[in-house]
Every structure is written in C-alpha cells, then in structure tokens.
Amino acid sequence: MGRGRAPCCAKVGLNRGSWTPQEDMRLIAYIQKHGHANWRALPRQAGLLRCGKSCRLRWINYLRPDLRRGNFTAEEEATVIKLHALLGNKWSKIAACLPGRTDNEIKNVWNTHLKKRASEQKPGVGESKGEAADGDPDTPVPSLSSASSSMTSSEGSNGGAGEQCGTSNDPETMDVPSPLELELEPVMDILDMLADAPTEALATAAPMPTSSCSSSSLTTCAGGGGGVEELLELPDIDMDADIWSIIDDDIARLQQGDATVPCTTKASQEEEGNEWWLQDLEKELGLWGPTEESQPQAGPHDQIGYPGQLSETEGDMVMVSSHPQSRSDHEASNSE
DNA sequence: AATCTGCACAACCGCAAATTT
DNA sequence: CAAATTTGCGGTTGTGCAGAT
Helix, strand or coil: CCCCCCCCCCCCCCCCCCCCHHHHHHHHHHHHHHCCCCCCCHHHHHCCCCCHHHHHHHHHHHHCCCCCCCCCCHHHHHHHHHHHHHHCCCHHHHHHCCCCCCHHHHHHHHHHHHHHHHHHHCCCCHHHHHHHHHCCCCCCCHHHHHHHHHHCCCCCCCCCHHHCCCCCCCCCCCCCCHHHHHHHHHHHHHHHHCCCCCHHHHHHCCCCCCHHHHHHHHHHHHHHHCCHHHHHCCCCCCHHHHHHHHHHHHHHHHHHCCCCCCCCCCHHHHHHHHHHHHHHHHHHHCCCCCCHHHCCCCCHHHCCCCCCCCCHHHCCCCCCCCCHHHHHHHHHHHCC
C-alpha cells in the first residue's frame, strides 16, 4: 500500500506498506509470548510476511504498550525544542527524555511544526540549533552526545522507551546498578542545564515514567525468560493455527480477567497492564468480541496508529492506544 | 460544490555502530 | 583480531486528510 518511498529491496513475497490489524495482532501476540530477541528471525517465526526491520519499527513506534499517543503537550513540545537545541537531530536521545514518545514521532512533530516555531521564537539563539536542525547536528554538546550514546547501549534502546533519562529509571526494577546511573549522569546534567525546563518539567511532560519499563520488560524480560533461544529455533509457526491460538489464548485470558487496570507501574503489574493494553488494542483493531477472522481488512483509519486514530477531539493529549489513564475515555469512544 | 494546496503521519531506505561468530 | 550479522538511528518520501480558494 504505498506509503513511504519505493522499496529498495526486492524481497519477493514480503508485505510492505501499512500494517493490517491482523499483522499487528500477530506481531503483538508473538512478542507478548516470546519477546523479540531476534528481529530478523521474528517475522518468520511469527508468521509475518515482513522484514525484521519493518516489524521492529512497527513495534517500537506503534505497538509498544507504553506508548502514549495524541498531541504533544506544551511541556513536551518545550522539552523537544530545548533538547533539540542541545542535541540536534538526535531523535533517539530526545525521545529518551520523553517516555512514551518515539523518535519517529518526535521527528515528525519537529519537522512539521516545532521547527518552524523554534526558529520563529528565537532567531538569535537559532545558530547552534538552526544548524543542528538543518543538518549539522554534530556541533552541540559533544559530551552529551557521547554520554547519551553510551546510554543507548541497553537493549530496548531505540524508540527511547528503554532508556528514560530524566524520568525515573526505576533502579528497583533495574538489574544494572551503578554503571547505568553513571551513564545517566551526564544526561541528568543536561536536564539540569535546561534552565527553563527543569527536570521536573521534563518529568511532568512525561507522566508515564515507569511504564517505560513495561516495554522493555515486555520485551527484554521475555527474552530474559530464557525461552527465546529455543524459540528462535522453532520451525515456522503454523500461522493459521498456532498464532491465532496464541491470540485466542490471550483474548480468553483477558476476557476472564478484570479489564480494569490500575494505573500503577511495577513489575508485578506490568502483566496486567499488558493485558488491558492488549485488550484495548484488540478493540481498536476491531478484533475485540467477534473472532479475529471476522474482522476483514479494516480501512487504514481503523487500524491502530493510523491517521485518524489520534483522538484530537480531546484537545489535550489523548493516548489512544495504550494508556490506562485514557482507557476509559477511549473505551467509551470505542464502544460505540 | 469542486479543486487545489499544505500539513501530518506512517513507512522505507541507507548507513553506522554494536554484537556475535 | 577480523569478518559477518544484526540492530538502531536519522533522513526522506508518499499518501491521505483538512482547510482554503
């Protein structure tokens, strides 16, 4: 379906373009079960006709349970502007300071309006920033760059959720003790440098702190669970049977359990969170209730994360797909 | 009412870094 | 230690939608 530039690789038989709800569900179900130890092997094992890269991107940018969607808050926008002034186009680093936001999302927001706004607001200050924005991101704050890049090393790095900088890195749930903290220090310094946007502001701009762990926990923990290596060697999954049985399984569990999920965030609650998240997701995908198969190809806008999916009606930020706090509202809108 | 233009979003590409063998 | 493989990042592009003309 032709979004994005034409594919470079002629991988015959692989789907490209927008993801269908079925594909989403497959990916979700697989990662829920097994994590994503190996992106390259994942699509095969999950029965997806996608390349690993595509799966990874989809997961990171749209399917992760800890994503918050909807409009950026003023605080978030301010944070992005400030961080961009410091970091340049280091979207992943910036995303690390905005839990629930992805680098891709931030990049889009920046390119669409923040860039304009920033240049209007501070024509003078724009020097370092303007250059950074326009393609020379190397100049700003070298120490930070190196610092944060080292910080990116942890597993779930990418989209940023795996490495929240300013917010709670939740040492409790983290096995990595002081080294990580040490690596975080420079970032914390940067946050402190943001005079107008103190760490507090950054934190408030991202009111779902520990949930960041949920994605990483969902993924890395699954990997850490130890089953992944084996899974990697599994023969191809019978898509029409196994995968859907997995999904059915999840659905069944969800339907049995209480759908309401407390807005708490600890390891013990992540599973619950994932459950409601999956349930919510299924609803959005139109897979809730009737069997998945009964859900034909939904239009692009019926899919999660697709245009129109954002609930702009709320004015404020509305987390469409994955946040407990917005869930009730969201359900209400979905239940029609 | 129809058409045009700009904006926003999602996805892909290519490269670089990190990790594994 | 080197080569190969995998992952992650940043840039770019195409499509759809909304608003303006």
